[in-house]
Amino acid sequence: MEPIYAEESARHAQPLPLIPTPDRYAAIRSATESLCAPLSAEDAALQSMPDASPAKWHLAHTSWFFETFVLGPAVPGYRAPCAAYHHLFNSYYQSVGTPFLRPRRGLLSRPSFDEVVAYRRHVDAGMTDLLATPDIALRSGLLAVIELGLQHEQQHQELLLTDVKHLFFQNPLRPSYRVGAQTPGAAAVPEQSWREHPGGIARIGYDGPGFSFDNERPRHRRLLEPFALASRLVTNGEWMAFMADGGYERPEFWLSDGFDTARAGGWCAPLYWERGDGGWQLFTLSGMQRVCPEAPVCHVSAYEADAFARWAGARLPGEDEWEILAAGVAVEGNFVERGLLHPTSAGGEGDALRQLFGDVWEWTRSPYGPYPGYQPPAGALGEYNGKFMANQSVLRGGSCATAQAHLRASYRNFFPPSARWQFSGVRLARDLR
Amino acid sequence: MEPIYAEESARHAQPLPLIPTPDRYAAIRSATESLCAPLSAEDAALQSMPDASPAKWHLAHTSWFFETFVLGPAVPGYRAPCAAYHHLFNSYYQSVGTPFLRPRRGLLSRPSFDEVVAYRRHVDAGMTDLLATPDIALRSGLLAVIELGLQHEQQHQELLLTDVKHLFFQNPLRPSYRVGAQTPGAAAVPEQSWREHPGGIARIGYDGPGFSFDNERPRHRRLLEPFALASRLVTNGEWMAFMADGGYERPEFWLSDGFDTARAGGWCAPLYWERGDGGWQLFTLSGMQRVCPEAPVCHVSAYEADAFARWAGARLPGEDEWEILAAGVAVEGNFVERGLLHPTSAGGEGDALRQLFGDVWEWTRSPYGPYPGYQPPAGALGEYNGKFMANQSVLRGGSCATAQAHLRASYRNFFPPSARWQFSGVRLARDLR
Amino acid sequence: MEPIYAEESARHAQPLPLIPTPDRYAAIRSATESLCAPLSAEDAALQSMPDASPAKWHLAHTSWFFETFVLGPAVPGYRAPCAAYHHLFNSYYQSVGTPFLRPRRGLLSRPSFDEVVAYRRHVDAGMTDLLATPDIALRSGLLAVIELGLQHEQQHQELLLTDVKHLFFQNPLRPSYRVGAQTPGAAAVPEQSWREHPGGIARIGYDGPGFSFDNERPRHRRLLEPFALASRLVTNGEWMAFMADGGYERPEFWLSDGFDTARAGGWCAPLYWERGDGGWQLFTLSGMQRVCPEAPVCHVSAYEADAFARWAGARLPGEDEWEILAAGVAVEGNFVERGLLHPTSAGGEGDALRQLFGDVWEWTRSPYGPYPGYQPPAGALGEYNGKFMANQSVLRGGSCATAQAHLRASYRNFFPPSARWQFSGVRLARDLR
């Protein structure tokens, strides 16, 4: 597969504010389409479960976002190519209409893939004109919404990959999304060590000059007790030790909801694992592969992560603990630009904090909620994040399917604790003293 | 749309046994593909409900049938193009393996539409060779299975249409399957009159020289009481009178299961009807149209048909009553070859029995069961019909989506009494004296 | 347990019309209460599943029937003790109001058991007065409804027992309803032989002077092909041979719906069977007992009965075949009056038809439907039977929980083919020639 963000791969941190220049707009939009290159129109139309969406729907919805929140309000006389799209590709914004029901997104053979691409072209033309407007730099509110649209597009790039992976796994043919690419062998992993922190009052949340989501704001104070964070992610090998010790059958390690969920779902290993003749295998975007003991465990729910931590005599990190230690680390790692689309082992030596960024999203023990003083934006965009602040857990750090420039130490991802189809893994923490 | 069986359209009855000649094989197989001509690969991949299948699956399954029951057993060294198809495209034959679960048929973006067409080509090549074998005429058992495969293919042609119609109806865009064709205006319908029958002992079931399904055999005696059959189908106009009289809300007309089903489903009109500004409209394979009062009502369940009949002071016919009166009537009517894909009004004058064949399948009051002395075939093909003889009602006469040469007076179709997505309608009957 | 119909136990057939005399009214009403003698108020209040009702509800509903259809219409100024009972104890009569939802019958701790008994007293007082009216014998329509009320009461007596049995089985304590009674040892069973019938035109249905339900009428002609009926019921021993031969796992014996139902329910033996240390045991109204190989199999669904018959190279009887052979046999057997409340072995010698009446209801292959010319009564009582004529199978012959005087050769019981909690068993049949 071609690199999807050629111009960004070299970048490490985020020194300057992101600005939605025409080039950046074009690069991010075309990256979404690059992700669809290995897909047929059929692949792009199917929906494997209510939580996932067809690739085609992601393509259309991200365009709907620019149309609804940028072109419609900002371009006099803008005409949508099809009035029905306003309903079909609204995800969950009640303030701007009635969204088409999520579990029915896989019933739309029309508009066709090609029509959706044409829709993207239509929106792109409008956006390109708008971005070329002479006074655009003066309209900071508009630029902020455009930037939000680009960040939103990057979020859906990741979802597009996780949703295709889930779809392909339903097919007994086990199709491979990524054809002809080599998956590098995993390096030996260093011993897990503990990075300690003395606690005290510290600040988390974003207040820099660049983009951030509303849920990362305001930056605020936290009081921490002394703690330690593991130097690397939990590996498949360690997970197999948990399984071998009866981890999935012993209720003493589990939250009650978690144990019920695991039993109801017949869980006895991470999602995508299958027992084969030669041992455990797992499904990847490159097809079935042997489970590599050195690679980080992936596709586990927060319930499993929590049970593993208890078994290991540790706990999951708080999102504040994670952010405070991550704040000083460069945002580098196995992101989508590397093209592996699968987590890989930590490698290296010494006890530096590894893999904080990329590879797998790291479950925290923090329920997803508002920061002190949090205010959602006025209007429909206030529905972007705030209304989901119940029954979800925070994940941190990005994954092998995340765009590198999309990530920050303060970035908060969130999913229900039962979710497994994201690239989600585990880093341990523990109390000190 | 092109006529799908050019060479058959002129044929009326079934004077001679059908023989699976190479030409007939080719005509029927290509007819299936003609039905897919208006469909994109995306259209063909989606599944709207567990009862329906993707068009692509119908294409593959009918080929699987020839492969499994003809080529595999009869052609030494026959090789299937993909071993997994044996599982994926098995509908319900437990004797030859574990079928892929029906509600998951819509999760298969692979094999692609093109790959499925290639699979058809592979099977067709094998079948063409086999049918050209010099001694083929001597292998009557084999010919019988091939003929069964062709009849099976014709059944799936009809299902392909009903399933596409159901899928397209889920889409708020209300796509049209049949583009550019004219739907002829409906003619005035004659008054309904009653064709009487004195009762007595009569024979039903098939024992002629041509093809029949096992469930039509053996031909056997029935004792009938005097009865009368309506001269034509119930119309939309009559159905609207039923609705206006509170038909859907008054439990006194309904079977208990029927009333519960109607309430749970929110039924207040036939499937595909929608109240518009200018009155009732209905969804057809040519898109939304005004409800034509003269046309036969269609897409009603057996529960609704039964309630209507009770409201009308009549009852549904028994399948034996229907067959005995239909036996003397030419198998002519609005079949799939006519290309309307929608029932049309009876037209004409006088009180001849009209519309017995084509237009809509007619619900009977007969539960689907074995005829006296019925024996399913030995082996897996014994699963074809016999194992469904519970909780289903018999329908007779074929529809606007049925191939004309596929039909007979003795033909027994069957669906659960709650099913509405077939082209199913109503003809009344009543006791005499 | 005391005999519940002392004055009726000696009676065998039904030589004269039943008349709802005050004595008969009192005997049948008190029999219902006798059945509750072993129950606590708690036992009588609980509901184990939506298909079953609390014993207390049966007590109340049967009184509601007399109140609604007899006292209300016939006694000027009759006052119901509680207006809400009209709603609470309506089973399914939509014409007289909105029934309280069946699955919620187990949520009614009030009225208390004692209040329900007081309600019965109130109704009984009204009925006793009415039956003592001088001109009552002249009001034949009224007498017919009263007789219907008594027959209805007897139906609920049986349901009360089957529902208590199902409830007690949910309790790990496995309570015994029938305490201190001896279950007689089972006698050896004679070989199964076949009673042949030459077929031809015969009449079934009731047209005698006594009571019958509307669904047994009109008496009408049937055309039968030659058949044979097994001389006795299928035994537990024979059923265990079916199980040992993989009967529950082999789809070739099963209807498709039946196999799916069996798999979804995890069926591997009749309901109430449990594998114990010393072999199979079953739950009875006298508690857990060893499975007696000679006793008739019981608590099997029509699906299982049908699969067993296919395994045995036979089939289930038609209800007409059954009735024609049963018409000449005295209505004697192991009925509720004997107090066993469990089927017992056939005993005896020779090849007479045994056990046609009592022991277990015998599944037929006949879907429950209207006889030719059937008309339900006008008004609400038309809902008694007619509206259930879909998706049910006919059973014949009564069981060890049926009142003997309640039964006739023409009596039609009906349940969905998946039902197992009635005392239902199997007699085989086969085609001749």
Added chain:
Amino acid sequence: MEPIYAEESARHAQPLPLIPTPDRYAAIRSATESLCAPLSAEDAALQSMPDASPAKWHLAHTSWFFETFVLGPAVPGYRAPCAAYHHLFNSYYQSVGTPFLRPRRGLLSRPSFDEVVAYRRHVDAGMTDLLATPDIALRSGLLAVIELGLQHEQQHQELLLTDVKHLFFQNPLRPSYRVGAQTPGAAAVPEQSWREHPGGIARIGYDGPGFSFDNERPRHRRLLEPFALASRLVTNGEWMAFMADGGYERPEFWLSDGFDTARAGGWCAPLYWERGDGGWQLFTLSGMQRVCPEAPVCHVSAYEADAFARWAGARLPGEDEWEILAAGVAVEGNFVERGLLHPTSAGGEGDALRQLFGDVWEWTRSPYGPYPGYQPPAGALGEYNGKFMANQSVLRGGSCATAQAHLRASYRNFFPPSARWQFSGVRLARDLR
């Protein structure tokens, strides 16, 4: 109804450690039975939903607790009266066996109410002997478990009331639990004012000499931003203003999960509210009553509470905010000892913090989780609280169904945010500056 804790009603705070003296044991145990005085055995046997339990089950389970965790381990040769109780009355302790499934608790007519009372007597005899042991005061671990058993019993006293209320509401007769008692008229409520707090580092959690649950420990530091807490609870009158303003229909006030839950459940008012001829009525343990505008709103979910707060321009309090202001307030209020079993209005004048304790549990915005350094106890009692720390929200302050001596400022109750059948209400909070 008699006061259930005569000797405790006068007590206000909790000056000294609670000790499980024989008198206290007897008083608390008999209080549970006093709560059952208005119930028949039938009332006590029924279960209205999987979340609720029959009263009889509460009686038995609380005894099982003493038997399993005290008598079994501490009394050599202790014999349980029935081995099966160990299974039947285990709520959720996986470490000591397999609990009987919660949704099936309403299927147990046996053991009878009287047998369960006898079981209580048996356990009480054992406990009384044990508490009279000379050296008991030396066995502090044992005393701690006994005290936990008493606190556990008090929790089930409240659940018994909420579960009976829910059960009675299912019955169209709307039975009254509390007969003959007067509900005092509601006093006028003072204006809501705001009690401010400057924020900073404060401590919450329990570290006193008395009893506390593990989830209240350890006492630890919190960093608070400046906030204000409303001086009283939200009233029915204020809630009706929310309803009149479209509160239940306007998604902008709601969390996404909350809005979906409300729509799926058809919520348009608090649980137990019904629109009558003369306006809104609500079901209480004293039967149906008019909604009193001055009384606190009750039986709302956390979702509704959160939506109301957003509508009101406020938010729910954090549990730490609540505790810090409550720490200085006497634990007095409308508790179960007062016998009203219904919240009442605040009354009084001035802007003191009112109703912090009693009346209704107050939803907080805090997800239920472990305090920093939390460790569940070793062994089965570690399952008491810790394993429920997911998907639940914390409530504070106790209700009109809580025992006064059971409550503390640090007490943490928890329920899923969708739960409505507890006595749960709302106090507003807001950020300062």
